[in-house]
Amino acid sequence: MRRKICVTGVFRKLFERTFARSAGNVSVSAGSYRNKQAAQKAGFFLLFCCILATLLFLGSIVYFIFAGGSKVVTWGFLTQWPRNAMTEGGIFPALLGTFYLTLGAVTVALPLGLACAVYLCEYTPGSLALNAIRIGINNLAGVPSVVFGLFGLAVFVKFFGFGVSVLSGSLTLGILILPGIISASQEALMAVPNSLREASFALGATRWQTIKKIVVPQALPGILTGVILSIGRAAGETAPILFTAAAFYTRRYPQSPFSEVMALPYHIYALMTEGTHPRQQTVIAYGSALVLLILVLLISGTAVFIRQRHRSYNG
Amino acid sequence: MKRLFSKESxxxxxxGILAFACLIFLAGITLVLFKEGLPLFAKVSLWDFLSGTAWYPTHEDPEFGILSLLAGSLWVTAGAMLVCLPLGIGSALYINEIAGNTQKAVLKPLVELLAGIPSIVFGFFGMVVVAPFLQRLLHIPTGLxxxxxxxxxxxMAVPTVCSLSEDALSYVPASYREASLALGATRWETLIKVVLPAAGSGISTAAILGVSRVMGETMTVLMVSGGAAIIPHSFFQPVRPLTSTIAAEMGEAAVGSTHYQALFAIAMVLFTLTFIFNIAAEILSRRYRLKLGIQR
Structure with missing residues (x-):
């Protein structure tokens, strides 16, 4: 299979370099050939402009956040509590809160999601059920995050009576990232060649042994990428924790899973929309946005790195 | 030796139980939305809810018409698509068809990385940088x-649309390109007349998922769109999309009140819209895979 792809690739290059060009020369007049070349140049330039504009836009966001935030972010900013009605001091409790919420979300979603993916890929052969479930999961992945927030409010905060708390927020975020974890793990498990499973069965291994020792280790980089990307998503989401976990200010560290917390993304939002000192708060918000941006870029960077390495390893 | 329960079973x-629990969780969302939202229609008729233009949930004589909110959502989404489709699809074409291997190795991870920037950062950027800048540049009353x-x-949606379209383009068999080039077409002609039509439904899938993502985006519109519940007549008016209405008002709505139910009913509308988009995307992408003869 791999050799075949290489061969077609080589052929394509040959076509592009020699055959296509000479065919153009032979079959059409020189003038129309030149027009075609001009159109090609213009078209390629247009597409180049598209990617350039995209990178410039997105780069400018990163640049502005860095420019505004780099003066604010110091070691003290990361480790201190806010002071003077949010106009001075640091963001430590918000960082801690985001850490708790993200950890909680992964603790909820990872075992459930992984088990679901393993069951769907390794135990049920029926493709009809698989398709139905896949469509359901895809749909949930597209549901707006604020709707997950409402679900969390109705079920965890009110129905189960957990209140506005770390627990409610973690559960809500966990359900939010569940579809992503399931589909990433499923994809990774399905990419494991069947011959490996068959070889394992042929050696007398049971299904569980095959899963534990052959399939999951093989699929691990893919699963890990999906999980890390989900962590990044959970850390950056605001809408789901708006009514389930987040507080503008807490006096103490969270005492139990049932206390409300400050969280980094919500902190940025609250600084921009509440409070009485908009100017000083904007400065703190710049710092918080920079910290969040670096955090999320580091997390998703790790995931992308793992994926790239795995790709080159597998060819 | 035969035991009642073998380790394997x-x-x-x-x-099986864990997987089932997962699915129950996910199905539960739908059920809860409808359970909390549907009671509204005992008090406000569905038609008034969908076609009323007045959204005054906290007035003494409250009105729950979401047409202006829906119009706000559609207006913002339409505008966003004008930005994101050309840029996203153009970038995907560049990465897949023009960029060399080195460029590809840099650009693809970079786009993936940028897809991870949280929406709150975009909202913050819009509020402190873009809105004041546009206000001065265009002389409009408010940048929000x-x-x-x-x-x-x-x-924000460009990375999403770009990576999905890029996937679709990479599924077009090399033989299509080779045949076109062998007939004497230039690379540009091959791109426009062969590759793009072949990947058409795959790219439409990407576009639909982009629309769905933009329409469900909450924090950015909450911070940037201005928040006025009116039917917009120009692009420079403040609007209040569905998502930001929920996020802005749920904090004040008492649990079980009509306002609370109305916000859940808005969530139902959002859910239905994204559901339709996702099903459409699913059907299109299945047709695409069949057309190109891809199994999974």
């Missing part, structure tokens, strides 16, 4: 308007 049932929201959301 225990593992199988544990996995549909135009700014569209611009930011559009840029």
């Amino acid at each position: 225990v593992y199988a049932s544990v996995f 308007c549909a135009f700014t929201a569209s611009l930011i959301l559009g840029i």
